[in-house]
Amino acid sequence: MKRALLTALSVVVALAAAGCSSASGNEEAAGLASPAKKEIAQRIVASAENGTLDWRSAYGYIEDIDDGQGYTAGIIGFCTGTHDLLTLVEEYTEDHPNNGLARYLPALREVDGTDSHEGLDPGFRAAWKAEAKRPEFRAAQDAKRDEEYFDPAVRRGERDGLSALGQFIYYDAIVYHGPGDGPTSFGGIRAAAMRRADTPAAGGDEEKYLAAFLDVRREAMGELHPGHDTSRVDTAQRRFLDAGNLDLDTPLEWEMYGMPYKVA
Template sequence: MNATKRGTSYGYSLYNFEVYGKAPATGAAHPAAAGPKAAALAASAGAASTGDLTDPKKKEIAMELVSSAENSSLDWKAQYTYIEDIGDGRGYTAGIVGFCSGTGDLLDLVELYTQREPGNPLASYLPALRKVNGSDSHTGLGSGFVSAWHTAAADPVFQQAQNDERDRVYFTPSVDQAKQDGLGALGQFAYYDAIVMHGPGSDPVSFGGIRATAMQHARTPAQGGDETTYLNAFLDARKAAMLTEAAHDDTSRVDTEQRVFLDNGNLGLNPPLSWKTYGDPYTIPE
């Protein structure tokens, strides 16, 4: 747009601006032909937009990365049966993303499972789950609940319920927010991993608060900022939040996993990937 004549003494006002046209034809000049600055800008734009975690292959990578940190294994599907109290004040932590009896997401999961399959092994524990919600209490649960969880974990209906609740509460909201912020697959994963551990709230140590802290130090790509600079700010804020909780003060999933990918310039989260969590090495080949 080239504005050449003002209609008033107040200057120009632009309310809508849209561009229509076709993509460049095959054989169009390479960005480098326009000079090194244009080539660098094109490369930067490509890196920033590379990858989408909703792609099945990228989503599988995300599940394996989370499992390496949550369960010390890349076999995330083996975690449907996982359940224990890790002493973080959230009661039982269970399933593929650590649904917790003290934070409501485990209750939501069992309610969904019971809607789909009444009379399942966990249905009788719903009253107890409602009572302990918001606390670390095991009252009304205990070994019987743990045993029932293991039994239910073999049920494909329960496995699908875990998948669906993971997506509804954690995966879809975090990835959608990352896309709105202009982030590629690595940034989308950083958001997803953060919301799994810290929850979707807005307080300083929840996902929303961590993101808000990062945005105080760097602009998102959607705001015109540099993607790498913003992600470093986000990982700094994430690490600070982790260090406030004894149960999460091992920050290797940031330091020797996500930061490694970022330092390597792998904004698309493209394999091969090599990283460590809790000192254990993992690799996802090409």
């Protein structure tokens, strides 16, 4: 799927939330679905998608970032041009038919697959921000994120024998590239990586496989968006991998679009 450069103030963000301190014992090797690791995953993705570690502040985010995918919105960068925002609003409207976004469904169906705002301007952005104040819509965003991105990434990573870091690398790739099988989608990237190195489940070395996956993904990012910043690979995931931090243990430090972040 997706998205690219978001500007932000160049500050060091250091957040230490409950459950995100370095773990010990069995928690140390917990997969990405454990509550502490999942919280870390959302923070790292939010640094790329929204320029913040406070991912919960992004429910009301909406902007056209000129990536050819229309409006990018919410906690995971749902897009009007990539079908996930449309299905989110459709499913939310089934449960909450009188919501403030329902009247935009005909326009959302028309612009799906394009970068057009036709029928959405001038009111859609304000309606999204207003709806994001409702706990029901925030819960719907959480559920859609897990259904389409987080849970499939974790399941695929577990079947491939990957650690928490490997599962996160899959998750971020699905968020950015989408879950399809094309050469620049997650499935195509994974297939190309497996031609270069075996997964741990196939008897391969995890660090070698993840390095191959990141190489392929970086190439796919360049094909999708030539010239766009690839720091979510270069100065975040690659940094964790080079440090041998397969369990994605804190403290974690990385840079995103030149901006430093830390989870302590």
